Amino acid sequence: MATTPKPEETAKIDHRSPLFEKGWMDKPAEPKPGIFCYGSKPKNLEYVGMPFPKEWNPADEDWQLPENWKEIIEEGFKDRLDRFRSLKLFMDICVRCGACADKCHFFIGSGDPKNMPVLRAELLRSVYRKKFTTGGKLLGKFGGGRELTEDVLKEWWYYLYQCSECRRCSLFCPYGIDTAEVTILGRELTNLLGLNTDWIAAPVANCYRTGNHLGIQPHAYKDMLDFFTDEIEDITGIRMEQDMNRKGAEILFVTPSGDVFADPGTYTCMGYMMLFHYLKSLGLDITWSTYASEGGNFGYFTSHEMAKRLNAKMYAEAKRLGVKWILGGECGHMWRVLNQYMDTFNGPPDFLEEPVSPLTGTKFENAKATKMVHLVEFTADLIKHNKLKLDPSRNDNLVVTFHDSCNTARGMGFFEEPRYVIKSVCNHFYEMPSETIREQTFCCGSGSGLNAGEDMELRMRGGLPRANAVKYVHEKHGVNMLSCICAIDRAVFPDLLRYWVPGVEVTGVHEMVANALVFEGEQKRTTDLRGEPLPGMEDEEDV
Amino acid sequence: MSIIVSSLAVLVVVAIPWIGVGALDLRVLFGIVIPYAAMATFFVGIVVRVIDWGRSPVPFRIPTTAGQEWSFPWIKRNPVDNPKGLGGVIVRMLFEVLTFRSLFRNTRLEYRRVDGVPKIDYEWEKWLWLAAILFHYSFLVIFIRHFRFFMEPVPGFVTLLQNLDGFMQMGAAPFNGFGLPGVYLTDMLLMAAVTWLLVRRILYSQMRYISLPSDYFPLFLILSLGFSGMLMRYLFRVDVTKVKELAIGLFKFSPTVPEGIGVIFFIHLFILCVLIAYFPFSKLMHLAGVFLSPTRNLSNNSRFVRHVNPWSYPVPTHTYEEYEDEFREHMIEAGLPVEKGADATAGSEEKE
Ligand code: SF4
Ligand code: SF4
Numbered sequence: 001m002a003t004t005p006k007p008e009e010t011a012k013i014d015h016r017s018p019l020f021e022k023g024w025m026d027k028p029a030e031p032k033p034g035i036f037c038y039g040s041k042p043k044n045l046e047y048v049g050m051p052f053p054k055e056w057n058p059a060d061e062d063w064q065l066p067e068n069w070k071e072i073i074e075e076g077f078k079d080r081l082d083r084f085r086s087l088k089l090f091m092d093i094c095v096r097c098g099a100c101a102d103k104c105h106f107f108i109g110s111g112d113p114k115n116m117p118v119l120r121a122e123l124l125r126s127v128y129r130k131k132f133t134t135g136g137k138l139l140g141k142f143g144g145g146r147e148l149t150e151d152v153l154k155e156w157w158y159y160l161y162q163c164s165e166c167r168r169c170s171l172f173c174p175y176g177i178d179t180a181e182v183t184i185l186g187r188e189l190t191n192l193l194g195l196n197t198d199w200i201a202a203p204v205a206n207c208y209r210t211g212n213h214l215g216i217q218p219h220a221y222k223d224m225l226d227f228f229t230d231e232i233e234d235i236t237g238i239r240m241e242q243d244m245n246r247k248g249a250e251i252l253f254v255t256p257s258g259d260v261f262a263d264p265g266t267y268t269c270m271g272y273m274m275l276f277h278y279l280k281s282l283g284l285d286i287t288w289s290t291y292a293s294e295g296g297n298f299g300y301f302t303s304h305e306m307a308k309r310l311n312a313k314m315y316a317e318a319k320r321l322g323v324k325w326i327l328g329g330e331c332g333h334m335w336r337v338l339n340q341y342m343d344t345f346n347g348p349p350d351f352l353e354e355p356v357s358p359l360t361g362t363k364f365e366n367a368k369a370t371k372m373v374h375l376v377e378f379t380a381d382l383i384k385h386n387k388l389k390l391d392p393s394r395n396d397n398l399v400v401t402f403h404d405s406c407n408t409a410r411g412m413g414f415f416e417e418p419r420y421v422i423k424s425v426c427n428h429f430y431e432m433p434s435e436t437i438r439e440q441t442f443c444c445g446s447g448s449g450l451n452a453g454e455d456m457e458l459r460m461r462g463g464l465p466r467a468n469a470v471k472y473v474h475e476k477h478g479v480n481m482l483s484c485i486c487a488i489d490r491a492v493f494p495d496l497l498r499y500w501v502p503g504v505e506v507t508g509v510h511e512m513v514a515n516a517l518v519f520e521g522e523q524k525r526t527t528d529l530r531g532e533p534l535p536g537m538e539d540e541e542d543v
Numbered sequence: 544m545s546i547i548v549s550s551l552a553v554l555v556v557v558a559i560p561w562i563g564v565g566a567l568d569l570r571v572l573f574g575i576v577i578p579y580a581a582m583a584t585f586f587v588g589i590v591v592r593v594i595d596w597g598r599s600p601v602p603f604r605i606p607t608t609a610g611q612e613w614s615f616p617w618i619k620r621n622p623v624d625n626p627k628g629l630g631g632v633i634v635r636m637l638f639e640v641l642t643f644r645s646l647f648r649n650t651r652l653e654y655r656r657v658d659g660v661p662k663i664d665y666e667w668e669k670w671l672w673l674a675a676i677l678f679h680y681s682f683l684v685i686f687i688r689h690f691r692f693f694m695e696p697v698p699g700f701v702t703l704l705q706n707l708d709g710f711m712q713m714g715a716a717p718f719n720g721f722g723l724p725g726v727y728l729t730d731m732l733l734m735a736a737v738t739w740l741l742v743r744r745i746l747y748s749q750m751r752y753i754s755l756p757s758d759y760f761p762l763f764l765i766l767s768l769g770f771s772g773m774l775m776r777y778l779f780r781v782d783v784t785k786v787k788e789l790a791i792g793l794f795k796f797s798p799t800v801p802e803g804i805g806v807i808f809f810i811h812l813f814i815l816c817v818l819i820a821y822f823p824f825s826k827l828m829h830l831a832g833v834f835l836s837p838t839r840n841l842s843n844n845s846r847f848v849r850h851v852n853p854w855s856y857p858v859p860t861h862t863y864e865e866y867e868d869e870f871r872e873h874m875i876e877a878g879l880p881v882e883k884g885a886d887a888t889a890g891s892e893e894k895e
Contacts, residue, residue: 008659015654016748023545024752049859083854085599086837092596093832096758099645099671101749102652108663113752122753135757135824142548144755170607174639174646174675175829176838178607208861209869218870219877245880290879291866304603305858312860320863340845344603344852366614368847377614384617413608413625413843416618435650435665439609439624468663 004034004456007499010464013111015102024114025126025146029155031058034457035110036161037450040201045194047205048306052194063154069193070148074131076192080185081132087185090177091128094118100169100179105443106162109461117169117179120159124186127152157195160186162458164447165301165333166406171439183448188303196302199452203298207310211293212257218245218290224260225288228270235531237523240277242288245321249287250358252318255329255375256296256487259508265490267529268330268508275379275510278517282387283358286327292317295334296487300341301449307337308345314372315342315349325355326372330508332486333447335374336411343370360385376485376509380417383424389518394525395426397535398481398512401473402431403466403493404441405486413439418485421509425516430477436469446492459492460499467500474501483507546745549759553767560813565806573809574789574800581816588823593831602852604845607838626842639839643679646672670739678736681729682765684708685772688727692783693790730776734769737762757825764818771811781805 004010042053054064066072081088100117102108107115114120122144129136130145139145146152163183170178190196203213210217216224225242233239243249255272259265276286292313299306318326328338343349352371355364362381364373382388402422408414415438423429436442445462473479482493482504493506515528527533563569610621622631623638638644651668654661688705691697708727741762744750775781785801786808792798822828834840867874867882874881 011656011659011661013654013661015652017752082599083602085596085601085835086605088599089596089832089835089837092592093826093829093836095826095829096750096753096755097646097671097675098747098750098753099649101753108652108654113749116749116753118753133824142756144757167607170838171609172645172648174643175833176607176639176645176836178605178838181605181838209866211866217873218879219873222877222879245874247880290874291863309858309860312858316860316863338846339843340605341603343845344850344855348849362615366612366847369849370846372846381615384615410607410609413610413612413621415611417614420618433665440648464661465663468661 004460004499007460010109010457010460013109015107015111017113024119024122025141028151029114029158031154031158032457033059033454035455036158036458037197037199037452037455040194040196040198044198044201044205045196048208048309050194050196050201050302050306051192054194056195058154058157063150063195065150065153065193069153072192073148073153073189076189077128078132080188081128084181084185086178086181090121090179090182091125091132093175094121094125094177095175096122097174099172099174100177103169103172104163104179105166105168105445105465106164106458106462109445109464110458114155114159115162117163120163121177121179121182123152123156123159124182153190153193156186157190160190161197161450162462164406164443164445164450164462166443166447167410168406168440168443171410184300184304187301191302197449197452200298200301200449203449204302204306204310207294207298211289211291211313212260213294213296213298214257214261216257216261216293218293221257221260221290221293225269225273228266228273231529232270232274235525235527235529236274236519238277238519238521240273242273242276243286244288245290246287247321249321250285250324251287252292252314252321252323252326253286253288253329253375254292254295254314254326256331256334257294258296258487258491259329260293262491264494264506264511264530265487265508267511268490270529271508271510271512271514272329272375274514274517274519278388278519279359279382285358287321287323289317289321291320295329295331295338297334297337298449300333300337304341307341311337311342312346315346315352318349318371319351324353325367326352327375327378328372329375330485330487330510332405332407332488333411334407334487335414336407338370338372339412342372357381359387374414374417376414376417376421379510379513380420383421388513390425390513390516391518392425392427392516394515394528394534395512396428397528397532398426398507399428399430399477399479400426400481400483400507400512401429401470401477401479402437403444403470403482403484403486403489404437405484405489406441406443406447408485409439409441414485415439418483418509421513422483425512428477430473430479432469432473436465442466442469444486444489444492445496447488451488451492456495460496463492463496464500467496470497470504471501474504479504481505481507483509483512485509545754545756546759549756550763552756552760553763556764556814556817557767557771557810560809561806563813564809570800570809573813574804575793575798577816578793578812579798581820585819585822588820589828589831592823592828593835596832596835600853601837601841602854604841604843604850605837606841606843608843612843627844628842632840632842636834636840640833643672643676645839646675671743674736674739674743677732678740681733681736684729685727685733688729692787693794695787695791726777730769730773734766734773737765737769741766761818761821761825761827764814764821768811768814768818771807771814775805775807775811779805779807781808 039056045053104117126146127148135143136145165180167180206215259269299310355373442465446459497504608625610624613620613627626632650665653664690701788801
């Protein structure tokens with residue numbers, strides 16, 4: 001594993017390229033340890049039947065490409081041009097105006113000019129022109145065309161796996177060119193040759209087999225919830241057992257498995273459990289599933305087909321259990337997939353009913369087709385209808401800001417609901433600068449399967465713009481807690497903030513909800529879910 | 544490199560009619576054949592391209608959501624940037640096409656280090672938007688103004704536009720009083736905007752890095768188009784009546800080339816022909832492409848309206864039965880409900 005340079009080193013970035021230099025087409029990529037992830041392991045590809053499994057290392061000279069690799073790529077490219085108007089159009093209409101150039105967090109944090117979104121897409125476009133357009137064929141380099149060589153393929157791979165598919169570039173492009181879409185389809189091409197990263201391939205195989213990325217088997221999953229039940233009992237004095245795989249429940253709950261197994265997501269998971277218990281006596285009938293125990297979808301970082309294969313479990317499980325609708329936890333790309341693809345992939349879910357909150361009677365009309373409601377939506381509705389007794393002062397030790405995850409932001413437009421919930425459960429909330437939130441939000445730098453340990457330098461660089469905005473509110477308002485509604489965020493921000501902004505922790509929204517939630521008959525709470533003393537409580541005891 | 548290649552290419556473009564008409568007197572070729580060929584290429588090319596794009600389906604609904612989605616009645620949504628239905632999409636597209644809304648959002652990165660600590664700011668940056676919008680609108684006005692050359696009688700709105708455009712004639716412009724015609728505002732704006740777009744490409748290292756010959760080429764072409772047009776208007780005056788005769792002939796499909804039109808006109812015309820013939824093969828197709836862009840012209844409604852993928856096919860999935868077969872014993876031990884009893888496990892093969 002590469003050592004990650006110190007922040008002062010990392011911060012030495014120059015965004016200007018020298019005046020006279022060779023054009024980018026003539027400079028092959030130089031893969032740098034710390035910037036890329038390990039290659040996919042054969043057993044993970046084999047498990048899901050992906051082509052060309054092999055033991056390979058991106059740092060090696062030889063990538064063990066099959067004999068006819070060029071034809072495979074060109075065939076695959078053509079096939080996708082015919083199936084996706086987005087790709088064809090985005091290959092053709094970029095005017096290289098540069099509006100997107102300085103919008104990518106990976107460019108901002110690395111200064112590598114090939115991380116400008118326009119250039120990232122040009123890497124593919126150049127080959128596209130040469131192969132599929134008259135102008136490119138005739139004019140060659142003058143027309144911006146370039147032969148597909150092994151160097152070019154390696155360059156593709158290197159830069160396609162330096163894009164977190166966050167779509168920030170798309171927002172600023174006058175034609176809506178979405179480099180994330182180009183990345184997604186470009187990655188599909190690399191997968192045709194067995195070239196993915198193991199940090200993506202392993203979760204895909206795990207999810208296929210056990211239902212979740214971490215490969216947690218059903219009994220272990222249950223153990224974990226039991227463990228949280230004990231923890232919650234210690235804090236509140238109430239035992240909050242959860243239902244699992246229960247047929248006939250009204251609602252199926254699906255959340256990213258990161259919440260179940262990694263801090264600080266686990267606190268958010270405890271938050272879900274507490275909320276569900278709170279609502280049980282009011283008529284909530286909900287179950288968790290071990291088979292569909294993953295909301296996130298790493299298949300989406302492999303190919304549309306793999307995303308569809310993994311996504312299928314949610315509806316299948318809903319059908320088997322006979323629930324009426326599905327509730328989804330706090331997750332980023334999970335919601336992008338649910339919002340943009342789920343019904344198209346695996347619908348229509350006509351065995352389900354249009355979601356209605358059993359507690360408020362609110363019809364979730366915006367989820368009429370997918371039958372899948374966002375937990376934060378659900379909670380916001382509860383709060384709006386005064387269904388929850390909340391004591392926001394229990395979060396008074398927190399000065400909170402909110403990170404819009406790129407997927408719920410630019411892939412959904414989910415901005416107000418989380419803010420409404422947060423403001424209802426805590427008293428100190430500050431926004432980061434407006435050009436870094438909502439639709440202009442910056443990626444955590446580790447999305448789309450880049451959250452491995454071996455590419456830490458890339459992640460610290462990519463997360464710099466986000467961290468910089470957090471630093472701003474940390475210094476200005478004393479913000480000490482970054483809240484988010486994405487499991488990857490919860491997994492990767494602690495490292496990022498420790499690196500750039502020590503002193504700021506990370507939380508999910510439902511952790512704060514659960515802290516504030518006042519239960520009938522609970523023991524006096526002296527700590528929050530993390531076991532940290534609650535503000536004011538210790539003083540009262542002293543008196 | 545790219546700049547040199549493309550400026551040479553444009554010089555060639557200028558030289559061809561100069562020699563062709565000036566020296567060889569190929570008036571019919573440059574006045575009739577080439578314009579027709581160029582126009583045919585333009586229209587056929589665009590249609591073919593658009594049909595080609597249209598043939599690829601839009602399998603998924605992938606709008607970029609730039610505002611609050613439609614959810615609860617008590618949450619203020621953004622119907623334009625995150626449209627729910629057709630109406631919102633139309634407004635969004637109008638904003639996009641008429642005001643270059645996305646480009647208007649543009650900011651510029653300011654990266655500094657203060658004592659080794661990075662400070663990132665996003666500066667106001669509207670120049671690109673301004674240049675782009677001035678350029679496109681000036682071009683449009685100039686285009687409409689040219690109607691007076693090939694329409695008889697000249698439509699009223701053209702005259703009106705022309706007068707508005709030429710209001711500098713009122714005496715403010717320095718050229719007046721030298722016996723020169725009034726200066727058109729749009730001529731100036733167009734040239735200024737295109738010059739800025741060009742200078743920007745050369746000056747900013749990021750722009751220089753991403754620019755291809757095919758980025759400079761159209762800029763040079765448009766610059767020389769404007770320049771030759773202005774030369775014609777302000778210096779080497781050509782016989783407008785004869786030009787008009789030619790233009791109307793072209794549009795009535797009974798073309799003739801009147802004698803006595805200056806070479807400069809043929810240069811102007813030829814540049815135009817090259818531009819429009821080049822159009823369908825180049826990035827200039829963004830003109831048509833912007834309307835088809837799936838991130839802008841789709842509504843964000845896939846959670847409540849079903850969207851069908853025309854090439855969707857069944858995929859292998861890992862079924863619950865297979866899953867339970869593999870983990871049944873563990874599940875029973877953990878007290879999780881199962882479909883089949885413990886003895887079912889014995890019959891099925893264990894994977895691990
Ligand atoms: S903003 Fe759009 S058109 Fe401009 S360079 Fe980027 S992708 Fe190309
Ligand atoms: S999608 Fe995000 S990470 Fe990828 S090029 Fe665009 S801004 Fe960069």
